[in-house]
Amino acid sequence: MAAYDFDIGVIGGGAGGLTVASGATQLGAKTLLVEKEKELGGDCLHFGCVPSKTLLKSAHVYHLMKNCRKFGLPTVVVPPVDFSAISQRIRSVIATIQHHDSKERFYKLGVRVEFGQPRFTDDHSIQLKGNTYSAKTWVIATGSSPAVPPIKGLAQIPFITNKEIFNLDHLPESMVILGGGPIGVEMSQAFCRLGTRVAVVNRSSQILAKEDPDMADSVKEVLSSEGVTFYLNSSIEEVKDLGREKEVRIKTGQGGSISLKAETILVALGRKANTDGLGLEDIGVKFDHRGINVDNRLRTSLKHIYAAGDINGGFQFTHAAGYEGGIVVSNAIFHLPRKVDYTFLPWCTYTDPPLGSIGMNEKLARAAGIDYKVWMEEFKDNDRSLAEGETVGKIKMILDDKEKPIGVQILGPHAEDLLNEWVAILNGKVKLSTLAAAIHPYPTIGEINKKVAGSYFSPKIFSEKVQKGLKFFFHLKGRACAEDSCD
Numbered sequence: 001m002a003a004y005d006f007d008i009g010v011i012g013g014g015a016g017g018l019t020v021a022s023g024a025t026q027l028g029a030k031t032l033l034v035e036k037e038k039e040l041g042g043d044c045l046h047f048g049c050v051p052s053k054t055l056l057k058s059a060h061v062y063h064l065m066k067n068c069r070k071f072g073l074p075t076v077v078v079p080p081v082d083f084s085a086i087s088q089r090i091r092s093v094i095a096t097i098q099h100h101d102s103k104e105r106f107y108k109l110g111v112r113v114e115f116g117q118p119r120f121t122d123d124h125s126i127q128l129k130g131n132t133y134s135a136k137t138w139v140i141a142t143g144s145s146p147a148v149p150p151i152k153g154l155a156q157i158p159f160i161t162n163k164e165i166f167n168l169d170h171l172p173e174s175m176v177i178l179g180g181g182p183i184g185v186e187m188s189q190a191f192c193r194l195g196t197r198v199a200v201v202n203r204s205s206q207i208l209a210k211e212d213p214d215m216a217d218s219v220k221e222v223l224s225s226e227g228v229t230f231y232l233n234s235s236i237e238e239v240k241d242l243g244r245e246k247e248v249r250i251k252t253g254q255g256g257s258i259s260l261k262a263e264t265i266l267v268a269l270g271r272k273a274n275t276d277g278l279g280l281e282d283i284g285v286k287f288d289h290r291g292i293n294v295d296n297r298l299r300t301s302l303k304h305i306y307a308a309g310d311i312n313g314g315f316q317f318t319h320a321a322g323y324e325g326g327i328v329v330s331n332a333i334f335h336l337p338r339k340v341d342y343t344f345l346p347w348c349t350y351t352d353p354p355l356g357s358i359g360m361n362e363k364l365a366r367a368a369g370i371d372y373k374v375w376m377e378e379f380k381d382n383d384r385s386l387a388e389g390e391t392v393g394k395i396k397m398i399l400d401d402k403e404k405p406i407g408v409q410i411l412g413p414h415a416e417d418l419l420n421e422w423v424a425i426l427n428g429k430v431k432l433s434t435l436a437a438a439i440h441p442y443p444t445i446g447e448i449n450k451k452v453a454g455s456y457f458s459p460k461i462f463s464e465k466v467q468k469g470l471k472f473f474f475h476l477k478g479r480a481c482a483e484d485s486c487d
């Protein structure tokens with residue numbers, strides 16, 4: 001048997017790679033972790049989830065300050081935002097979390113951590129800064145980067161992506177955001193609330209393309225009401241640098257051309273897998289524009305090389321990368337043939353209100369040919385939502401033809417946390433009747449979960465047939481009042 005330096009080598013120190021490295025070493029595998037940047041943590045920590053959610057919180061608080069009259073409080077005149085102070089707060093949150101993802105923590109776990117950009121020299125070995133490291137099994141978890149499509153003029157002008165946006169030295173006066181996906185939409189609300197004039201250009205007629213139109217349109221309505229301008233069905237023709245401002249010329253749905261001018265352009269047009277420089281083509285690992293091709297055990301075209309996280313072009317979320325890291329550990333270390341199952345993978349867009357989703361939405365159910373039914377409850381009917389002043393949105397529960405829940409969408413306050421109860425229900429195959437009968441504390445926004453489940457049972461329990469049966473057996477006397485009077 002060939003002698004390798006390591007049992008497992010992991011390339012990429014983000015959510016996926018760190019999960020594999022910590023799991024493998026704690027199971028006794030001699031583990032190497034290679035990271036290109038100076039710090040571990042990946043996009044989520046440095047340029048993604050953490051800075052974006054920290055920024056959104058600052059924007060939320062500023063929005064509340066400006067709207068405190070809504071809560072019966074005196075009006076306050078709020079000074080303009082100093083973005084460098086917000087950047088500072090973002091850096092400090094990142095620094096705190098960085099301790100958890102530090103190289104020292106991984107050394108302590110037993111992982112050899114190396115920094116630099118490796119290249120495969122054969123299918124078991126990499127070259128890194130003049131040294132060769134071999135491993136029996138490899139995991140590629142190099143993540144993704146902002147895609148920059150070949151738009152006329154874009155390469156010649158300064159623009160920003162998620163790599164720069166959290167470190168701006170001042171708040172832009174105006175911003176055109178190219179792309180109406182989750183990143184573009186979250187940033188549009190954050191910057192608009194902080195005082196930037198924001199326009200979003202989106203190719204299709206719906207922002208947040210994966211979501212059901214009614215839910216995505218409600219998010220758009222909220223953002224429009226706060227001041228974000230949307231150009232839907234619009235393609236970008238050209239961008240130009242005009243000096244102090246940049247110009248984005250778009251072709252609108254109506255066929256005309258419009259010129260949008262702004263201080264800053266944010267490119268949020270999707271993601272590109274980080275495959276460059278790894279030498280994958282030389283060793284025969286197959287990949288395409290979406291990422292590295294994997295089977296349902298996350299093995300690449302070479303079975304001892306796995307690909308986890310954004311790099312495989314699947315669901316591009318931190319929790320998906322973490323889940324996939326676990327699947328890789330099962331397969332590569334335990335040698336258990338565990339397959340990925342994304343049936344109940346939840347996700348959330350962290351606008352205010354947030355939009356969360358688990359399982360099938362109407363779009364997916366229709367595409368799968370499922371005869372589904374939708375049950376809905378609105379947040380304006382939830383007592384706690386009223387108390388909180390957060391009444392926009394609804395919950396949609398999708399049932400299949402056997403009346404089994406197959407998905408839930410929530411647009412409303414704390415949607416991301418409300419979703420967690422559904423994570424347990426759907427994964428645990430808990431009966432809807434159990435949720436409907438369970439006691440939830442009052443007044444909580446979470447009561448909406450119980451209520452939507454109850455709304456399915458109410459027409460059955462309070463039916464005329466049941467009333468007649470009870471009247472017959474127990475001699476109930478029926479209504480005390482007529483519908484229109486009680487004399």
Ligand SMILES: Cc1cc2nc3c(=O)[nH]c(=O)nc-3n(C[C@H](O)[C@H](O)[C@H](O)COP(=O)(O)OP(=O)(O)OC[C@H]3O[C@@H](n4cnc5c(N)ncnc54)[C@H](O)[C@@H]3O)c2cc1C
Nearest residue numbers: 012014015016036042043044048142143309310316317318
């Ligand atoms: C603005 C924004 C907001 C987001 N918000 C959320 C959110 O709220 N929730 C959520 O779940 N997801 C969110 N995401 C997505 C999330 O960040 C990614 O899905 C997640 O980081 C993927 O983890 P990963 O391990 O695949 O890649 P990463 O975390 O990016 O890690 C890859 C690592 O590999 C390293 N690397 C790259 N190339 C090489 C190389 N050649 N050699 C060595 N190392 C290399 C990189 O430096 C990086 O450290 C957001 C993304 C963005 C951009």
